[in-house]
Amino acid sequence: MIYHDSGGLLTLLFTLIDVQSVSAIILSGAPNSYARYPRWAHSFENSLSFEFKTKQSHGLLLYTDDGGVNGNFYSISISDGRVQLDFR
Helix, strand or coil: EEEEECCCCCEECCCCCCCCCCCCCCEEECCCCCCCEEEEEECCCCCHHHHHCCCCCCEEEEEEECCCCCCCEEEEEEEECCCEECCC
8 A cells, every 4th residue: 555645635434345454544635635546456346435524625535446447447436426437
C-alpha cells in the first residue's frame, strides 16, 4: 500500500475487509492525498465495504480500473453531498 497525505480538507476512514491486513487509514484530505493498494483481482462476485466521514460535498472516495484494457472502471464519489457510483 502507498499512503500519501499532505494535510487538508477531506477526512476519510476506510475499513477494508478481505483486501489486505490494513483495517483503517485516516486522510486529512488535501487535493493530492490518497491511499493506493495493490491491484485487485476483479471477478464476477467481489465485495468491498468502507466507512467514511467528511464535511465536504464533493470528492472521490474510490477509483479502480482495468488498466485501460477495455476501458472498464468503478468510481465512488460524493457529488452535491450524495454518494455516487459510476461504472463501465
